[in-house]
Amino acid sequence: MMIRRKMVFLLSVVTILGLGGCSSGSHGQSHMNSADLSMVAIKVELHWNPDEVSVNQKVTFEAAVTQDDQPVDDAKEVKFEIVNKADATQNLELNGKSAGNGLYKAEGVLKLEGLYTVTSHVTARTQHSMPSKELTVQP
Template identity: 30%
Template sequence: MNKSNKLLTIILSFILIGLAACNTQDEQESHSTHGTDGVKMLEVDLTLPTKGSIDEEIKAIAHVTMDDENIEDADEVMFEYWKDDNKDNSQKIEAKHDKDGQYIFEFIPREAGTYHVISHVTARDMHTMPEKTIEVK
Protein backbone atom coordinates (compact mmCIF):
# COMPACT_ATOMS: atom_id res chain seq x y z
CA MET A 1 0.00 0.00 0.00
CA ASN A 2 1.50 3.32 -0.94
CA LYS A 3 1.82 6.32 1.36
CA SER A 4 -1.26 8.20 0.05
CA ASN A 5 -3.51 5.11 0.44
CA LYS A 6 -2.35 4.64 4.06
CA LEU A 7 -3.08 8.29 4.82
CA LEU A 8 -6.54 8.03 3.21
CA THR A 9 -7.27 4.86 5.22
CA ILE A 10 -6.26 6.55 8.49
CA ILE A 11 -8.38 9.63 7.74
CA LEU A 12 -11.42 7.52 6.82
CA SER A 13 -10.97 5.46 10.00
CA PHE A 14 -11.04 8.60 12.16
CA ILE A 15 -14.14 9.88 10.36
CA LEU A 16 -15.98 6.57 10.87
CA ILE A 17 -15.03 6.41 14.56
CA GLY A 18 -16.21 10.01 15.04
CA LEU A 19 -19.55 9.30 13.32
CA ALA A 20 -20.10 6.16 15.38
CA ALA A 21 -19.42 8.07 18.63
CA CYS A 22 -21.85 10.86 17.68
CA ASN A 23 -24.56 8.34 16.79
CA THR A 24 -24.18 6.54 20.14
CA GLN A 25 -24.43 9.83 22.06
CA ASP A 26 -27.58 10.86 20.12
CA GLU A 27 -29.19 7.49 20.89
CA GLN A 28 -28.40 7.80 24.61
CA GLU A 29 -29.86 11.31 24.79
CA SER A 30 -32.98 10.16 22.95
CA HIS A 31 -33.56 7.24 25.36
CA SER A 32 -32.92 9.29 28.48
CA THR A 33 -35.38 12.09 27.64
CA HIS A 34 -38.14 10.15 25.89
CA GLY A 35 -39.53 8.68 29.11
CA THR A 36 -40.17 12.06 30.72
CA ASP A 37 -40.90 14.44 27.89
CA GLY A 38 -43.34 12.92 25.42
CA VAL A 39 -45.13 10.29 27.48
CA LYS A 40 -48.30 11.16 29.36
CA MET A 41 -48.80 9.03 32.46
CA LEU A 42 -52.05 7.90 34.02
CA GLU A 43 -52.25 9.24 37.56
CA VAL A 44 -54.61 8.15 40.33
CA ASP A 45 -54.86 9.97 43.63
CA LEU A 46 -56.54 7.54 46.01
CA THR A 47 -58.24 9.21 48.97
CA LEU A 48 -59.20 7.07 51.94
CA PRO A 49 -59.59 8.04 55.61
CA THR A 50 -56.92 6.58 57.88
CA LYS A 51 -59.46 5.60 60.57
CA GLY A 52 -63.02 4.32 60.56
CA SER A 53 -65.63 2.67 62.76
CA ILE A 54 -67.43 -0.66 62.61
CA ASP A 55 -70.84 -0.43 60.87
CA GLU A 56 -70.16 3.09 59.56
CA GLU A 57 -69.81 3.85 55.85
CA ILE A 58 -66.32 4.47 54.52
CA LYS A 59 -65.81 6.30 51.25
CA ALA A 60 -62.81 5.91 48.96
CA ILE A 61 -62.26 8.26 46.02
CA ALA A 62 -59.96 7.66 43.06
CA HIS A 63 -59.22 10.93 41.24
CA VAL A 64 -58.06 9.91 37.76
CA THR A 65 -56.02 12.32 35.63
CA MET A 66 -53.59 12.38 32.75
CA ASP A 67 -51.43 15.40 32.05
CA ASP A 68 -53.42 17.34 34.72
CA GLU A 69 -56.71 16.69 32.88
CA ASN A 70 -59.56 14.76 34.50
CA ILE A 71 -60.36 11.39 32.94
CA GLU A 72 -64.15 11.09 32.73
CA ASP A 73 -64.22 7.97 30.57
CA ALA A 74 -61.88 5.46 32.20
CA ASP A 75 -62.19 1.97 30.71
CA GLU A 76 -62.43 0.42 34.17
CA VAL A 77 -62.28 1.55 37.77
CA MET A 78 -62.64 -1.22 40.34
CA PHE A 79 -61.99 -1.16 44.05
CA GLU A 80 -60.66 -4.24 45.76
CA TYR A 81 -60.66 -4.51 49.54
CA TRP A 82 -59.92 -7.05 52.24
CA LYS A 83 -59.41 -7.21 56.00
CA ASP A 84 -55.99 -7.72 57.60
CA ASP A 85 -53.73 -10.09 55.63
CA ASN A 86 -56.58 -12.15 54.22
CA LYS A 87 -56.35 -11.12 50.54
CA ASP A 88 -57.79 -14.50 49.51
CA ASN A 89 -61.15 -13.17 50.73
CA SER A 90 -60.93 -9.85 48.89
CA GLN A 91 -63.93 -8.34 47.17
CA LYS A 92 -63.92 -6.30 43.96
CA ILE A 93 -66.59 -3.68 43.40
CA GLU A 94 -67.02 -1.44 40.36
CA ALA A 95 -66.63 2.25 41.20
CA LYS A 96 -69.28 4.85 40.46
CA HIS A 97 -68.19 7.79 38.34
CA ASP A 98 -69.04 11.05 40.06
CA LYS A 99 -67.58 14.13 38.35
CA ASP A 100 -64.28 15.87 37.71
CA GLY A 101 -62.42 12.59 37.18
CA GLN A 102 -63.56 11.18 40.51
CA TYR A 103 -64.65 7.57 40.94
CA ILE A 104 -66.23 6.59 44.26
CA PHE A 105 -66.47 3.40 46.27
CA GLU A 106 -68.27 3.00 49.59
CA PHE A 107 -68.31 0.09 51.98
CA ILE A 108 -69.36 -0.66 55.56
CA PRO A 109 -66.87 -2.70 57.61
CA ARG A 110 -68.51 -5.23 59.94
CA GLU A 111 -65.38 -6.10 61.95
CA ALA A 112 -62.44 -4.27 63.49
CA GLY A 113 -59.06 -4.54 61.80
CA THR A 114 -56.86 -3.12 59.09
CA TYR A 115 -58.59 -2.92 55.72
CA HIS A 116 -56.58 -2.69 52.51
CA VAL A 117 -58.10 -0.85 49.56
CA ILE A 118 -56.69 -0.93 46.02
CA SER A 119 -58.13 1.03 43.13
CA HIS A 120 -57.64 -0.80 39.83
CA VAL A 121 -57.79 1.88 37.14
CA THR A 122 -57.50 1.29 33.40
CA ALA A 123 -57.64 4.24 31.00
CA ARG A 124 -55.85 5.30 27.81
CA ASP A 125 -54.22 1.86 27.47
CA MET A 126 -52.58 2.18 30.90
CA HIS A 127 -53.27 0.52 34.25
CA THR A 128 -52.39 1.59 37.77
CA MET A 129 -53.23 0.19 41.20
CA PRO A 130 -52.60 2.51 44.17
CA GLU A 131 -53.24 0.99 47.59
CA LYS A 132 -54.04 2.47 51.02
CA THR A 133 -55.11 1.10 54.37
CA ILE A 134 -57.66 2.13 56.98
CA GLU A 135 -57.83 1.14 60.66
CA VAL A 136 -61.35 0.20 61.73
CA LYS A 137 -62.27 0.06 65.45
Template identity: 30%
Template sequence: MRKTLVIVLLFLFVTACSSNSSENNKTEENTMEEPKSLEVNFDLPESAETGKAVPLKATVTYGEEMVADAEEMSFEYWNVEDEANKTMVESVNNNDGTYTAEVTFQQPGTYEIYAHTTARELHTIPKKSITVTGEPTEEHSHPSHEDTEHSHQHQNENFHMQFTTIETAKVNEEITLTVSPMLDEQPLENAEVRYEIIQDGEKEHKWLDATEQAGVYTATHTFAKTGSSTVVIHVTNDEGLHEHEEHSIEVTE
Protein backbone atom coordinates in the same frame (compact mmCIF):
# COMPACT_ATOMS: atom_id res chain seq x y z
CA MET B 1 -31.60 48.89 -8.58
CA ARG B 2 -28.87 46.43 -7.67
CA LYS B 3 -28.79 47.79 -4.12
CA THR B 4 -32.55 47.33 -3.79
CA LEU B 5 -32.28 43.73 -5.02
CA VAL B 6 -29.58 42.97 -2.45
CA ILE B 7 -31.76 44.38 0.34
CA VAL B 8 -34.75 42.26 -0.78
CA LEU B 9 -32.66 39.09 -0.93
CA LEU B 10 -31.18 39.81 2.48
CA PHE B 11 -34.67 40.30 3.93
CA LEU B 12 -35.86 37.00 2.46
CA PHE B 13 -32.80 35.20 3.87
CA VAL B 14 -33.35 36.59 7.37
CA THR B 15 -37.05 35.68 7.24
CA ALA B 16 -36.25 32.10 6.18
CA CYS B 17 -33.69 31.72 8.98
CA SER B 18 -36.17 33.06 11.52
CA SER B 19 -38.82 30.60 10.30
CA ASN B 20 -36.41 27.66 10.51
CA SER B 21 -35.34 28.73 13.99
CA SER B 22 -38.98 28.89 15.10
CA GLU B 23 -39.69 25.44 13.68
CA ASN B 24 -36.59 24.03 15.34
CA ASN B 25 -37.66 25.51 18.67
CA LYS B 26 -41.09 23.94 18.31
CA THR B 27 -39.50 20.60 17.45
CA GLU B 28 -37.22 20.82 20.47
CA GLU B 29 -40.16 21.71 22.71
CA ASN B 30 -42.15 18.74 21.43
CA THR B 31 -39.15 16.46 21.87
CA MET B 32 -38.56 17.67 25.41
CA GLU B 33 -42.24 17.29 26.39
CA GLU B 34 -42.45 14.70 29.15
CA PRO B 35 -44.59 11.62 28.51
CA LYS B 36 -47.95 11.67 30.21
CA SER B 37 -48.70 9.24 33.00
CA LEU B 38 -51.90 7.90 34.50
CA GLU B 39 -52.27 9.20 38.04
CA VAL B 40 -54.87 8.26 40.66
CA ASN B 41 -55.34 10.42 43.74
CA PHE B 42 -57.01 7.96 46.12
CA ASP B 43 -58.77 9.60 49.09
CA LEU B 44 -59.25 7.35 52.13
CA PRO B 45 -59.52 8.20 55.84
CA GLU B 46 -56.87 6.66 58.07
CA SER B 47 -59.43 5.16 60.44
CA ALA B 48 -63.09 4.21 60.65
CA GLU B 49 -65.60 2.56 62.97
CA THR B 50 -67.42 -0.70 62.40
CA GLY B 51 -70.94 -0.34 61.03
CA LYS B 52 -70.37 3.14 59.61
CA ALA B 53 -70.13 3.88 55.89
CA VAL B 54 -66.69 4.89 54.64
CA PRO B 55 -66.52 7.05 51.48
CA LEU B 56 -64.03 6.06 48.79
CA LYS B 57 -62.98 8.58 46.15
CA ALA B 58 -60.46 8.39 43.33
CA THR B 59 -59.50 11.31 41.11
CA VAL B 60 -58.03 10.09 37.81
CA THR B 61 -55.80 12.25 35.62
CA TYR B 62 -53.73 11.69 32.49
CA GLY B 63 -51.16 14.44 32.40
CA GLU B 64 -53.20 17.60 32.99
CA GLU B 65 -56.39 15.96 31.68
CA MET B 66 -59.17 14.79 33.99
CA VAL B 67 -60.14 11.26 32.89
CA ALA B 68 -63.94 10.99 32.85
CA ASP B 69 -64.06 7.81 30.75
CA ALA B 70 -61.87 5.27 32.54
CA GLU B 71 -62.33 1.74 31.23
CA GLU B 72 -62.10 0.38 34.77
CA MET B 73 -62.32 2.02 38.19
CA SER B 74 -63.12 -0.27 41.07
CA PHE B 75 -62.06 -0.74 44.67
CA GLU B 76 -60.83 -4.04 46.10
CA TYR B 77 -60.42 -4.51 49.84
CA TRP B 78 -59.55 -7.19 52.37
CA ASN B 79 -58.61 -7.69 56.00
CA VAL B 80 -54.85 -8.24 56.33
CA GLU B 81 -55.62 -11.20 58.60
CA ASP B 82 -57.82 -12.79 55.92
CA GLU B 83 -56.25 -12.03 52.54
CA ALA B 84 -58.10 -14.87 50.80
CA ASN B 85 -61.42 -13.11 51.42
CA LYS B 86 -61.36 -10.15 49.05
CA THR B 87 -64.25 -7.99 47.89
CA MET B 88 -64.52 -5.87 44.75
CA VAL B 89 -66.74 -2.78 44.67
CA GLU B 90 -67.57 -0.99 41.43
CA SER B 91 -67.37 2.80 41.59
CA VAL B 92 -69.80 5.45 40.41
CA ASN B 93 -68.43 7.56 37.56
CA ASN B 94 -69.24 11.21 38.31
CA ASN B 95 -68.22 12.19 34.75
CA ASP B 96 -65.75 14.79 36.01
CA GLY B 97 -62.67 12.63 36.57
CA THR B 98 -63.79 11.47 40.01
CA TYR B 99 -65.05 8.01 40.93
CA THR B 100 -66.77 7.22 44.23
CA ALA B 101 -68.12 4.33 46.27
CA GLU B 102 -68.87 3.43 49.89
CA VAL B 103 -68.03 0.43 52.03
CA THR B 104 -69.08 -0.53 55.54
CA PHE B 105 -66.73 -2.67 57.62
CA GLN B 106 -68.42 -5.03 60.05
CA GLN B 107 -65.25 -6.43 61.60
CA PRO B 108 -62.45 -4.46 63.30
CA GLY B 109 -58.92 -4.75 61.95
CA THR B 110 -56.55 -3.34 59.38
CA TYR B 111 -57.81 -3.35 55.81
CA GLU B 112 -55.92 -2.73 52.58
CA ILE B 113 -57.71 -1.23 49.61
CA TYR B 114 -56.68 -1.17 45.95
CA ALA B 115 -58.03 1.44 43.54
CA HIS B 116 -57.98 -0.53 40.28
CA THR B 117 -57.82 1.92 37.39
CA THR B 118 -57.50 1.33 33.65
CA ALA B 119 -57.51 4.23 31.17
CA ARG B 120 -55.61 5.38 28.08
CA GLU B 121 -54.27 1.82 27.67
CA LEU B 122 -52.56 2.09 31.07
CA HIS B 123 -53.31 0.34 34.35
CA THR B 124 -52.42 1.35 37.88
CA ILE B 125 -53.50 0.13 41.31
CA PRO B 126 -52.58 2.49 44.14
CA LYS B 127 -53.06 0.93 47.56
CA LYS B 128 -53.91 2.43 50.93
CA SER B 129 -54.66 1.09 54.39
CA ILE B 130 -57.38 1.89 56.91
CA THR B 131 -57.70 0.87 60.55
CA VAL B 132 -61.21 -0.12 61.65
CA THR B 133 -62.09 -0.12 65.34
CA GLY B 134 -65.21 -1.04 67.30
CA GLU B 135 -67.25 -4.13 68.04
CA PRO B 136 -68.06 -6.70 65.33
CA THR B 137 -71.55 -6.13 63.95
CA GLU B 138 -71.81 -9.02 61.47
CA GLU B 139 -69.81 -12.05 60.45
CA HIS B 140 -68.31 -10.38 57.36
CA SER B 141 -67.79 -6.88 56.11
CA HIS B 142 -69.73 -5.93 53.02
CA PRO B 143 -69.99 -3.08 50.52
CA SER B 144 -72.74 -0.52 51.02
CA HIS B 145 -72.73 0.40 47.35
CA GLU B 146 -76.23 0.71 45.90
CA ASP B 147 -75.51 -1.88 43.23
CA THR B 148 -74.28 -4.76 45.36
CA GLU B 149 -74.45 -7.28 42.53
CA HIS B 150 -71.02 -6.03 41.44
CA SER B 151 -69.39 -7.21 44.68
CA HIS B 152 -67.73 -10.58 44.49
CA GLN B 153 -64.67 -12.56 45.45
CA HIS B 154 -61.93 -11.26 43.23
CA GLN B 155 -59.74 -14.33 43.25
CA ASN B 156 -60.61 -17.26 41.02
CA GLU B 157 -60.43 -20.27 43.33
CA ASN B 158 -59.02 -22.37 40.49
CA PHE B 159 -56.22 -19.92 39.75
CA HIS B 160 -52.84 -19.54 41.38
CA MET B 161 -49.35 -18.35 40.49
CA GLN B 162 -46.01 -20.05 40.92
CA PHE B 163 -43.55 -17.18 41.22
CA THR B 164 -39.83 -17.81 41.44
CA THR B 165 -39.28 -15.91 44.68
CA ILE B 166 -36.54 -13.30 44.77
CA GLU B 167 -36.15 -11.87 48.26
CA THR B 168 -33.06 -9.75 47.58
CA ALA B 169 -31.36 -8.18 44.58
CA LYS B 170 -28.25 -6.09 44.04
CA VAL B 171 -28.37 -2.60 42.62
CA ASN B 172 -27.36 -2.31 38.93
CA GLU B 173 -27.48 -6.10 38.46
CA GLU B 174 -30.05 -7.60 36.12
CA ILE B 175 -32.56 -10.05 37.57
CA THR B 176 -35.06 -12.31 35.83
CA LEU B 177 -38.66 -12.36 37.01
CA THR B 178 -40.41 -15.66 36.32
CA VAL B 179 -44.00 -16.71 36.99
CA SER B 180 -46.10 -19.71 35.95
CA PRO B 181 -49.84 -18.94 36.18
CA MET B 182 -52.00 -22.02 36.72
CA LEU B 183 -55.71 -22.38 35.98
CA ASP B 184 -57.53 -25.61 36.85
CA GLU B 185 -54.10 -27.09 37.64
CA GLN B 186 -52.97 -26.48 34.05
CA PRO B 187 -50.41 -23.94 32.80
CA LEU B 188 -52.17 -20.80 31.60
CA GLU B 189 -50.99 -20.05 28.08
CA ASN B 190 -51.63 -17.08 25.78
CA ALA B 191 -52.24 -14.72 28.68
CA GLU B 192 -50.98 -11.17 29.08
CA VAL B 193 -48.58 -10.93 32.00
CA ARG B 194 -47.06 -7.67 33.16
CA TYR B 195 -44.77 -6.91 36.06
CA GLU B 196 -45.34 -3.62 37.87
CA ILE B 197 -42.26 -2.40 39.74
CA ILE B 198 -42.95 -0.08 42.67
CA GLN B 199 -39.90 1.27 44.47
CA ASP B 200 -40.36 3.02 47.82
CA GLY B 201 -40.20 6.78 47.44
CA GLU B 202 -40.73 6.71 43.67
CA LYS B 203 -43.91 8.20 42.22
CA GLU B 204 -43.55 6.55 38.83
CA HIS B 205 -44.18 2.82 38.48
CA LYS B 206 -42.26 0.80 35.91
CA TRP B 207 -44.09 -1.74 33.75
CA LEU B 208 -42.49 -4.79 32.16
CA ASP B 209 -44.21 -6.90 29.50
CA ALA B 210 -43.40 -10.56 30.05
CA THR B 211 -42.37 -12.98 27.32
CA GLU B 212 -44.13 -16.35 27.31
CA GLN B 213 -42.72 -19.77 26.64
CA ALA B 214 -45.05 -22.73 27.25
CA GLY B 215 -46.99 -21.03 30.03
CA VAL B 216 -43.91 -19.55 31.73
CA TYR B 217 -43.67 -15.75 31.66
CA THR B 218 -40.37 -13.94 32.15
CA ALA B 219 -39.02 -10.40 32.10
CA THR B 220 -35.76 -8.81 33.18
CA HIS B 221 -35.19 -5.74 35.32
CA THR B 222 -32.31 -3.80 36.84
CA PHE B 223 -32.84 -1.77 40.00
CA ALA B 224 -31.10 1.61 39.87
CA LYS B 225 -31.01 2.24 43.60
CA THR B 226 -31.20 0.45 46.93
CA GLY B 227 -34.29 0.13 49.08
CA SER B 228 -37.51 -1.83 49.35
CA SER B 229 -39.44 -2.60 46.18
CA THR B 230 -42.73 -4.28 45.42
CA VAL B 231 -43.33 -6.41 42.34
CA VAL B 232 -46.99 -6.73 41.37
CA ILE B 233 -47.69 -9.50 38.86
CA HIS B 234 -50.73 -8.78 36.67
CA VAL B 235 -52.31 -11.65 34.72
CA THR B 236 -55.17 -11.11 32.25
CA ASN B 237 -56.61 -12.98 29.29
CA ASP B 238 -59.37 -12.70 26.70
CA GLU B 239 -61.78 -14.70 28.89
CA GLY B 240 -61.98 -11.93 31.45
CA LEU B 241 -59.40 -13.22 33.91
CA HIS B 242 -57.73 -10.44 35.89
CA GLU B 243 -55.54 -11.51 38.79
CA HIS B 244 -52.59 -9.96 40.56
CA GLU B 245 -50.13 -10.89 43.27
CA GLU B 246 -47.56 -8.90 45.24
CA HIS B 247 -44.00 -9.79 46.19
CA SER B 248 -41.38 -7.75 48.04
CA ILE B 249 -37.73 -7.44 47.05
CA GLU B 250 -35.01 -5.75 49.09
CA VAL B 251 -32.38 -4.10 46.88
CA THR B 252 -28.89 -3.85 48.38
CA GLU B 253 -25.43 -2.67 47.30
Protein backbone atom coordinates in the same frame (compact mmCIF):
# COMPACT_ATOMS: atom_id res chain seq x y z
CA MET C 1 -42.70 -27.62 -9.10
CA MET C 2 -46.49 -27.20 -8.89
CA ILE C 3 -46.38 -27.31 -5.07
CA ARG C 4 -43.76 -24.54 -5.02
CA ARG C 5 -45.97 -22.26 -7.18
CA LYS C 6 -48.96 -22.89 -4.91
CA MET C 7 -46.88 -22.07 -1.85
CA VAL C 8 -45.62 -18.82 -3.40
CA PHE C 9 -49.16 -17.87 -4.43
CA LEU C 10 -50.55 -18.68 -0.98
CA LEU C 11 -47.78 -16.74 0.75
CA SER C 12 -48.46 -13.73 -1.51
CA VAL C 13 -52.19 -13.79 -0.74
CA VAL C 14 -51.56 -14.03 3.01
CA THR C 15 -49.10 -11.13 2.84
CA ILE C 16 -51.50 -8.93 0.86
CA LEU C 17 -54.39 -9.70 3.24
CA GLY C 18 -52.17 -9.06 6.25
CA LEU C 19 -51.06 -5.69 4.94
CA GLY C 20 -54.64 -4.76 4.07
CA GLY C 21 -55.71 -5.54 7.65
CA CYS C 22 -53.24 -2.96 8.95
CA SER C 23 -55.12 -0.13 7.26
CA SER C 24 -56.26 2.54 9.69
CA GLY C 25 -59.55 3.14 7.92
CA SER C 26 -60.77 5.69 5.45
CA HIS C 27 -58.46 8.57 4.61
CA GLY C 28 -55.74 7.17 6.88
CA GLN C 29 -57.44 8.37 10.06
CA SER C 30 -57.05 6.37 13.24
CA HIS C 31 -60.13 5.45 15.25
CA MET C 32 -58.33 6.04 18.56
CA ASN C 33 -58.66 9.29 20.43
CA SER C 34 -55.38 11.20 20.56
CA ALA C 35 -55.69 11.31 24.38
CA ASP C 36 -55.55 7.49 24.34
CA LEU C 37 -52.07 7.65 22.84
CA SER C 38 -50.53 10.05 25.34
CA MET C 39 -47.24 8.87 26.78
CA VAL C 40 -48.01 10.69 30.05
CA ALA C 41 -48.97 8.19 32.73
CA ILE C 42 -52.36 8.36 34.39
CA LYS C 43 -52.21 9.38 38.04
CA VAL C 44 -54.59 7.95 40.64
CA GLU C 45 -55.05 9.45 44.10
CA LEU C 46 -56.86 7.10 46.46
CA HIS C 47 -58.78 8.22 49.54
CA TRP C 48 -61.93 7.51 51.54
CA ASN C 49 -64.46 9.37 53.61
CA PRO C 50 -64.65 9.49 56.58
CA ASP C 51 -60.90 9.47 57.22
CA GLU C 52 -61.34 7.39 60.39
CA VAL C 53 -63.51 4.33 59.81
CA SER C 54 -65.43 2.26 62.36
CA VAL C 55 -66.96 -1.22 62.05
CA ASN C 56 -70.32 -1.25 60.19
CA GLN C 57 -69.91 2.38 59.10
CA LYS C 58 -70.62 3.35 55.49
CA VAL C 59 -67.39 4.38 53.75
CA THR C 60 -67.07 6.20 50.44
CA PHE C 61 -63.94 5.15 48.54
CA GLU C 62 -62.66 7.63 45.96
CA ALA C 63 -60.14 7.54 43.13
CA ALA C 64 -59.18 10.87 41.55
CA VAL C 65 -57.83 10.08 38.07
CA THR C 66 -55.78 12.57 36.06
CA GLN C 67 -53.44 12.56 33.09
CA ASP C 68 -51.11 15.48 32.49
CA ASP C 69 -52.93 17.35 35.31
CA GLN C 70 -56.27 17.03 33.48
CA PRO C 71 -59.23 15.00 34.85
CA VAL C 72 -59.86 11.64 33.20
CA ASP C 73 -63.62 11.07 32.83
CA ASP C 74 -63.44 8.19 30.36
CA ALA C 75 -61.90 5.40 32.47
CA LYS C 76 -62.91 1.97 31.22
CA GLU C 77 -62.88 0.44 34.69
CA VAL C 78 -62.44 1.58 38.27
CA LYS C 79 -62.59 -1.00 41.07
CA PHE C 80 -61.79 -0.84 44.75
CA GLU C 81 -60.41 -3.97 46.38
CA ILE C 82 -60.43 -3.92 50.18
CA VAL C 83 -58.72 -6.87 51.90
CA ASN C 84 -58.29 -7.57 55.62
CA LYS C 85 -54.55 -8.11 56.21
CA ALA C 86 -55.14 -10.69 58.97
CA ASP C 87 -57.79 -12.68 57.06
CA ALA C 88 -57.83 -12.37 53.26
CA THR C 89 -61.23 -14.08 53.14
CA GLN C 90 -62.59 -10.85 54.63
CA ASN C 91 -62.59 -8.74 51.51
CA LEU C 92 -64.77 -6.43 49.52
CA GLU C 93 -64.70 -5.51 45.83
CA LEU C 94 -66.60 -2.42 44.70
CA ASN C 95 -67.14 -0.92 41.25
CA GLY C 96 -66.43 2.79 41.05
CA LYS C 97 -68.86 5.11 39.32
CA SER C 98 -67.92 8.42 37.74
CA ALA C 99 -68.85 11.47 39.78
CA GLY C 100 -67.39 13.82 37.15
CA ASN C 101 -64.18 15.84 37.04
CA GLY C 102 -62.02 12.67 37.11
CA LEU C 103 -63.49 11.42 40.40
CA TYR C 104 -64.78 7.85 40.78
CA LYS C 105 -66.64 6.69 43.90
CA ALA C 106 -68.02 3.54 45.53
CA GLU C 107 -69.58 2.89 48.92
CA GLY C 108 -69.11 -0.08 51.19
CA VAL C 109 -69.27 -1.29 54.79
CA LEU C 110 -66.50 -3.17 56.62
CA LYS C 111 -67.82 -5.54 59.26
CA LEU C 112 -64.62 -6.41 61.13
CA GLU C 113 -62.07 -4.22 62.85
CA GLY C 114 -58.46 -4.44 61.80
CA LEU C 115 -55.94 -3.38 59.20
CA TYR C 116 -57.02 -3.47 55.55
CA THR C 117 -55.24 -2.90 52.25
CA VAL C 118 -57.27 -0.74 49.88
CA THR C 119 -56.24 -1.01 46.22
CA SER C 120 -57.85 0.90 43.39
CA HIS C 121 -57.67 -0.76 39.98
CA VAL C 122 -58.02 1.88 37.27
CA THR C 123 -57.93 1.13 33.55
CA ALA C 124 -57.95 4.26 31.39
CA ARG C 125 -56.47 5.34 28.08
CA THR C 126 -54.59 2.08 27.43
CA GLN C 127 -53.02 2.22 30.89
CA HIS C 128 -53.60 0.48 34.23
CA SER C 129 -52.78 1.87 37.66
CA MET C 130 -53.31 0.21 41.02
CA PRO C 131 -52.17 2.29 43.99
CA SER C 132 -52.72 0.88 47.48
CA LYS C 133 -53.10 2.39 50.95
CA GLU C 134 -53.66 0.93 54.39
CA LEU C 135 -56.91 1.53 56.23
CA THR C 136 -57.47 0.87 59.92
CA VAL C 137 -61.03 0.00 60.92
CA GLN C 138 -61.79 0.77 64.58
CA PRO C 139 -64.25 -1.17 66.77
